[in-house]
Amino acid sequence: MSKINKEEILNNYKKIKGRVHSIETFGAVDGPGIRFVLFLQGCYLRCLYCHNPDSWNPQGGTEISAKNILKNILAYKKFYKNGGVTISGGEPLFQHEFLYSLLEALEILGFHTAIDTNGFIDLKYSKKCIDKANMLLLDIKEVDENDCIVLTEHSNQNTLKTLEYAQSINKCVWIRYVCVPGYTLSIDKIHKLGELLNKYSCIQKVQLIPFHQLGSYKYKELQIQYKLENTRVPTNDEMIEAQNILRQYNIPL
Structure with a gap:
């Protein structure tokens, strides 16, 4: 793609703005390869173990145009040949319209894209973004609905619906599960997680x-x-034991 074409693409997104919490230019765990990780602002959940509570407020962070974000990503493009861009948060689907614009532009520019999401945003808002991204990093907070409400203040039903939708369109999914002693980490909890995830070939x-x-x-x-x-x-x-339990269910680790 020529420099002129890139500039034309970027100019299409100069008026589209969103709120950004932070960026990481060399992420190594948020999807395959080396990745640019963009953390968007805003989240509905109040996870007890959240390490970025400063990302909750939708009016926090910094307002940045999609064009400027894309220029920043392009500056490092040579490093992302076998990686790509992961958009995280907060909850990136909280700003689903802005997220879609970024995914659209990144697709045109030739980047592999991933959404790191808790799946709590209703599918009527999130489907378009899920369809556009190359893959999902889906955070399973809790398998048990009542325990999920204790942990996050919300039900896990939308997350499970998001996983079902990903399965229906054969979208590549990586699951993330935080192991918290006394909450999500026990032999019983990990067995239930294995029983759930074993159903999904995606x-x-x-x-x-x-x-x-x-x-x-x-x-x-x-x-x-x-x-x-x-x-x-x-x-x-404890972490090794949890991994070994999941292996009993043929879960890829």
Whole structure:
């Protein structure tokens, strides 16, 4: 694609703006290969273990045009030959119209795209973006609906509907599951996760993520109660045991 054509494409998106929490130019865990990771602002959920509570407020972050974001991504394009762009948050589908514009432009510019989503946005708003992206990184917060409400203040039904939709269109999905002792990490919980995920051929990888306390200071800065202050991080043995349980269900790790 010539420089002139690129500039024409970018100019089509100069008036389209969204709110951005942060960026990471060399992400190595948010999809295949080395990736540009864009964190959008705004999220409905209030996950007890969230390490970016500063991303919740839809009016927070910085307003940036799609054109400027795309220019930033293009500056690093040579590094993303075997990777691409992952749009995360917050919850990226919270800004679904802005997200779609970015995905549309990135497709034209030849980038592999992934949406890192909790799947809580209704499909009537999210379908268009899911269809446009190359893959989903879908965060399963909890398998049990009641426990999910305790953990996030919301039901998990929309997440499960999102997974069903991804299966119906054969969309590549990576599952992410945060292992929190006393909440999501137990032998019973991991067996239930395996039973659920075993049903879906669209799932190409499952990432078990150990809970950590790295974002706890943000709660103090924002004067938000942090309910997991005394929750320990999982041990290596616990994480290995969880992986071994999922392998019993032929889950790709």
